[in-house]
Amino acid sequence: MKISIISGSHRNPSQSEKVARHVEKTLQQNHAIDTWLFTLADNPLPLWDQSLWENNADWNERLAPIKEQLAASDGFVIVSPEWHGQVPAGLKNFFLLFNRFELGHKPAMIVTVSSADGGAYPVAELRMSSYKNNRICYIPEHIIVRNVEKVLNENAADNDPAADGYFRERISWTLGILKAYAQAMKPLRESAELHNDKFGNGM
Ligand SMILES: Cc1cc2nc3c(=O)[nH]c(=O)nc-3n(C[C@H](O)[C@H](O)[C@H](O)COP(=O)(O)O)c2cc1C
Numbered sequence: 001m002k003i004s005i006i007s008g009s010h011r012n013p014s015q016s017e018k019v020a021r022h023v024e025k026t027l028q029q030n031h032a033i034d035t036w037l038f039t040l041a042d043n044p045l046p047l048w049d050q051s052l053w054e055n056n057a058d059w060n061e062r063l064a065p066i067k068e069q070l071a072a073s074d075g076f077v078i079v080s081p082e083w084h085g086q087v088p089a090g091l092k093n094f095f096l097l098f099n100r101f102e103l104g105h106k107p108a109m110i111v112t113v114s115s116a117d118g119g120a121y122p123v124a125e126l127r128m129s130s131y132k133n134n135r136i137c138y139i140p141e142h143i144i145v146r147n148v149e150k151v152l153n154e155n156a157a158d159n160d161p162a163a164d165g166y167f168r169e170r171i172s173w174t175l176g177i178l179k180a181y182a183q184a185m186k187p188l189r190e191s192a193e194l195h196n197d198k199f200g201n202g203m
Contacts, residue, residue, distance in 0.1 A: 005077040017079075031172075074106060082112060085121045095130045095134060100195065110123055
């Protein structure tokens, strides 16, 4: 089983990437799952443009290795900071560039990140508007890492012990649920005609 983690902050370094790396380590060590982490730090992907739909060689070459990793994944963790009450533009761009053949009918866990007590808006935004055409399936459990600077740091002295323990335990438990969905949904994808070009986009 393989789970890919997308770190949705453009900042480098970012707290979202710190959280994404903790998720990666937890998947490997607590759940024996192979991982692939893709970070949007420094904007590795150009903004969508029309040539993407015109079989553009540059786009094809750039996206091919990422598509390969995503297509080989059984599930995803989408890590998003809250930026001005929104998901960062680069993460929304990610959802324009990858589609049902990579993400479709696979479970995904949302993890949002805030330096204060925000983090609810990107959960709502992802659940509302990032799945229609790519058919990613968000599981009901999600994580909102509030006051992120005080948790999940490698140096224990930087952590608030109570909050840090809570998030480590809850993240691991939720990843166990994601794993169960990933196991259950693999045969599901093989048991139905998922891709119909007549209905290539969701309604
Ligand atoms: C452009 C920008 C806008 C932000 N807006 C919000 C916000 O609306 N709500 C919030 O809780 N935090 C906001 N923050 C602070 C982030 O929560 C903080 O930077 C946190 O570390 C997560 O972002 P990061 O993964 O990019 O580090 C904002 C940060 C940036 C860079």
